[in-house]
Amino acid sequence: MSAFYVTTPIYYPNAEPHAGNAYTTIAADVLARYHRLKGNEVCFLTGVDEHAANVYNAAKEEGLSPQAYCDKIAPTFVQLWERLNISHDIFFRTTSDLHKRGAQNFLNVLYDNGDVYKGKYEGYYCLSCEEFFSEKELTDEKVCPTHKLPLQWLEEENYFFRLSKYQDRLIAHFHENPDFVYPATRRNELLNFLESGLQDVSISRASLPWGIPFPFDPEHIIYIWIEALSNYITALGFEVESEEFRTFWPANVHMMGKDIARFHALLWPAMLMAANLPLPKQIVAHGWLTKDGEALSKTRGIFIDMDGDIATYGVDAFRYYLLREFSFGNDGDYRPARLDQRYNADLANDLGNLLNRVLGLVNKNFEGIPAPTTPGDFDTEIKEMAQTTAEQLDTRMKTFAFDSALETIWEFVRRVNRYVQQTEVWTLAKPETKPRMGTILYNSLEALRYISVLLSPFIPDTAEKIQQQIGLAEFDSVAEWGHLPVDLKVSRGEPIFPRVDLKKQQAPQPKESTKPKKKTAKQETDLISFTEFQKLDLRVGCVISAETIEGADRLLKLQVDLGTEKRQVVAGIAEHYKPASLIGKQVIVVVNLEPATIRNVESHGMILAASGDSVVLASPETEVPLGTQVS
RNA sequence: CGCAGGGUAGAGCAGUCUGGUAGCUCGUCGGGCUCAUAACCCGGAGGACGUGGGUUCAAAUCCCACCCCUGCAACCA
Numbered sequence: 001m002s003a004f005y006v007t008t009p010i011y012y013p014n015a016e017p018h019a020g021n022a023y024t025t026i027a028a029d030v031l032a033r034y035h036r037l038k039g040n041e042v043c044f045l046t047g048v049d050e051h052a053a054n055v056y057n058a059a060k061e062e063g064l065s066p067q068a069y070c071d072k073i074a075p076t077f078v079q080l081w082e083r084l085n086i087s088h089d090i091f092f093r094t095t096s097d098l099h100k101r102g103a104q105n106f107l108n109v110l111y112d113n114g115d116v117y118k119g120k121y122e123g124y125y126c127l128s129c130e131e132f133f134s135e136k137e138l139t140d141e142k143v144c145p146t147h148k149l150p151l152q153w154l155e156e157e158n159y160f161f162r163l164s165k166y167q168d169r170l171i172a173h174f175h176e177n178p179d180f181v182y183p184a185t186r187r188n189e190l191l192n193f194l195e196s197g198l199q200d201v202s203i204s205r206a207s208l209p210w211g212i213p214f215p216f217d218p219e220h221i222i223y224i225w226i227e228a229l230s231n232y233i234t235a236l237g238f239e240v241e242s243e244e245f246r247t248f249w250p251a252n253v254h255m256m257g258k259d260i261a262r263f264h265a266l267l268w269p270a271m272l273m274a275a276n277l278p279l280p281k282q283i284v285a286h287g288w289l290t291k292d293g294e295a296l297s298k299t300r301g302i303f304i305d306m307d308g309d310i311a312t313y314g315v316d317a318f319r320y321y322l323l324r325e326f327s328f329g330n331d332g333d334y335r336p337a338r339l340d341q342r343y344n345a346d347l348a349n350d351l352g353n354l355l356n357r358v359l360g361l362v363n364k365n366f367e368g369i370p371a372p373t374t375p376g377d378f379d380t381e382i383k384e385m386a387q388t389t390a391e392q393l394d395t396r397m398k399t400f401a402f403d404s405a406l407e408t409i410w411e412f413v414r415r416v417n418r419y420v421q422q423t424e425v426w427t428l429a430k431p432e433t434k435p436r437m438g439t440i441l442y443n444s445l446e447a448l449r450y451i452s453v454l455l456s457p458f459i460p461d462t463a464e465k466i467q468q469q470i471g472l473a474e475f476d477s478v479a480e481w482g483h484l485p486v487d488l489k490v491s492r493g494e495p496i497f498p499r500v501d502l503k504k505q506q507a508p509q510p511k512e513s514t515k516p517k518k519k520t521a522k523q524e525t526d527l528i529s530f531t532e533f534q535k536l537d538l539r540v541g542c543v544i545s546a547e548t549i550e551g552a553d554r555l556l557k558l559q560v561d562l563g564t565e566k567r568q569v570v571a572g573i574a575e576h577y578k579p580a581s582l583i584g585k586q587v588i589v590v591v592n593l594e595p596a597t598i599r600n601v602e603s604h605g606m607i608l609a610a611s612g613d614s615v616v617l618a619s620p621e622t623e624v625p626l627g628t629q630v631s
Numbered sequence: 632c633g634c635a636g637g638g639u640a641g642a643g644c645a646g647u648c649u650g651g652u653a654g655c656u657c658g659u660c661g662g663g664c665u666c667a668u669a670a671c672c673c674g675g676a677g678g679a680c681g682u683g684g685g686u687u688c689a690a691a692u693c694c695c696a697c698c699c700c701u702g703c704a705a706c707c708a
Contacts, residue, residue, distance in 0.1 A: 331702085338642095346656085352668065356666095358667085361667085421664075424664080427666090572706080
C-alpha cells in the first residue's frame with residue numbers, strides 16, 4: 001500500500017462553478033477512486049482560491065465584504081461536488097487560518113533561504129483591475145484592455161522571487177523526468193519556454209485590501225499565484241510538519257486545465273526547490289471544453305447546462321460522457337446530442353440491457369444465483385478476458401487515457417453480450433441442460449460484478465446499483481474472478497439506464513435556449529428612467545459611403561447623411577454587411593454620443609443594430625426625411 | 632508572420648512522439664436471435680489520411696512549403 005495524493009486547482013469563487021471546473025474535478029476524482037480501489041492510501045484535495053482580485057470585485061458589486069461573499073459562494077462548489085459524486089478528502093479554503101499561517105510560513109522559508117529580495121516593479125497599472133500590464137499587452141493608447149480606462153504608470157516596491165536562478169535545475173528536471181508534464185505536447189511547449197529564459201517574478205502587491213500580508217513586511221500582500229500554489233502543501237499542514245504532510249507530500253498528480261500548466265510546472269517547482277521540498281511527480285493538464293463547436297463564454301451565454309443534462313441522464317451519464325468522449329489532454333467538444341447517443345448506445349443498450357437480460361433469466365429459472373457446475377465453451381475466454389481487461393485498464397490509467405480505459409471495459413461488456421448470444425442460454429431451460437444454463441448465468445453475473453468493480457472509479461453510483469441488483473448487500477470491490485457467492489437472491493431488475501426518448505425532449509425549444517435568459521437578467525439590473533432615455537438623441541440618417549478599415553475584421557467606416565450634416569461613423573458590422581450593400585440605406589444613428597477613435601478612425605455616433613447570432617441594422621419601416629428624430 | 636488548436640469513411644473522434652496490412656463509436660445496408668430497455672449477435676458498403684514537394688525499400692506518421700477551418704487577443708461608440 002502506498003500513498004497517493006491528487007489535487008485539483010483551487011478555483012476562483014467569483015462566480016458559481018462551471019463545467020470546466022467540473023471536468024477537472026471529475027478527472028481527479030476518477031484517479032482518487034481508482035487508487036483507493038487498488039488499495040492505496042489516498043488524499044484528494046480541492047478547494048477555492050479566495051484572495052483573488054476578481055473575488056474582491058465581485059463582492060464589491062454585490063455590496064458584500066469579500067469574506068461574506070466567499071462564505072456565500074464557497075458552498076456552491078461543495079454542493080456541486082456532492083451532486084457530481086466527488087470523493088474529495090479535503091475541501092480547502094484559502095481564507096482558513098491553516099492556509100494563512102502556512103502561506104506565510106512558506107514565504108518565510110523562501111526568504112530565509114535567500115531567494116526573496118526587494119526590488120522595484122514598474123509598469124502600467126489599472127486601478128480597476130488592480131493589475132499591471134506589460135508593454136506587450138497594450139496598444140499605443142495605454143488603456144486597460146478590459147476597462148478601456150487610461151492606465152497609470154506606477155512604480156512600486158515589490159518583493160521578487162529568484163525564479164531565474166532555478167532555470168537550469170528545472171531544465172534538468174524536465175529531462176530527467178520525461179513524464180513530469182502530461183501530455184507531451186504541453187511538456188515540449190514548456191520546455192521551449194524554459195529554454196528561452198526565465199525572469200524573476202514579483203510575488204507581492206503593495207497594500208491591497210484583500211489578501212494575506214507578508215510575514216516580514218505587513219505592508220505587502222502575497223501575490224495571488226504564490227499564495228494559491230502553496231495551498232497544495234498548506235492544506236496538508238506543512239508548517240507544523242504534520243503526519244499528513246509527511247505521508248502525502250510530494251503530490252502524485254496536480255490536475256488542471258492547460259491554461260495554468262505553466263505556473264504549476266515552472267514556478268511552483270522552482271519555489272519548492274527554493275524551500276528544499278520534493279517536487280510533485282506529475283503535472284497533468286487537460287484540454288478545453290467547447291459547446292457545439294463554440295467556446296464557452298459567460299457574456300455570450302454559451303455554457304454547458306450541467307443541471308439540465310444531469311436531470312435528464314443522471315450524474316453517471318454526465319461523468320461517463322466527459323471521460324469517454326474526449327481524449328484527455330486534447331480539447332473536447334461537448335455536444336448534448338452526443339451525450340444522448342452515448343447514453344443510449346453504451347449505457348442503456350450495452351451495459352444496462354445486459355444486466356437486465358441476465359437477471360431476467362436467473363429470476364425465471366432459478367431461486368437464486370446458480371452454482372457454476374458445468375463448464376463449457378467460451379467460459380475460460382470470458383474469465384481470462386476479465387483479467388486482461390483489468391490489466392489493460394491499469395495501463396490506460398497510467399497515461400490518463402480515460403477514453404480508451406472505458407473503451408477497454410466496454411469491449412468486455414460487448415463480449416459478455418456475445419457470450420449470452422453464442423451460448424443461447426435462454427434455450428437451455430430443459431432439465432438436462434439446466435446445470436449448463438446455471439453456469440453460463442453465473443459467469444455472466446460474475447462478469448457483471450467484475451465490470452462494476454472496474455467501473456466504480458468512473459461511475460460509482462452505477463457500479464453500486466449493479467451489485468445491488470445482483471443481490472450483494474455490500475459493495476464487493478475485489479477484482480478476482482469467482483468472488484461472487486452462489487444462491488444470492490437477485491433483484492427483479494429495474495433498468496439502471498432507462499432509455500431516453502430524445503424526440504420528446506427536443507420538440508419545445510429548437511435552438512435558442514440561452515438568449516432569453518441573458519435578456520431577463522439585463523432587464524432586472526439595468527432599468528433606466530424615462531428622463532435618462534430622453535437624453536439619447538436618435539435620428540434617421542442615410543449611408544452615403546462605406547469602406548473597410550485596414551487591420552480590423554469587424555469594422556466599417558461609414559459616412560452618414562443626417563439631413564443637416566454629414567457624419568463619419570465607425571460600425572462593427574463588417575462581418576455581416578458588405579460595404580456596397582449599405583449605400584443608400586436608411587439607418588438610425590445615436591447622434592449625441594461622445595466621439596471616439598477606434599482603430600485610428602474617428603467615429604461621431606453609433607448605428608443601431610440588433611446583434612445576436614447575426615447582426616441586423618435597425619431601419620425605419622418606410623423612408624422618412626433625413627434627420628427625423630426617433631423616440 | 633499576433634497567440635493557440637485542428638484538417639483521417641455520412642457524423643464525431645483515435646492513431647502521428649517510437650514510419651511497415653487505416654482503427655473506434657454512431658449512422659447506413661443485409662442477415663440472425665427473440666432471454667432483454669424496439670435492446671443483443673453476425674456480415675457488408677463507404678477513406679486521394681487538406682494540397683504540393685522531399686527523405687526512405689516503405690509516410691496519415693519524419694522534413695519543407697502552401698491552402699483551409701476553429702478558438703483567443705485587437706478592434707465592436
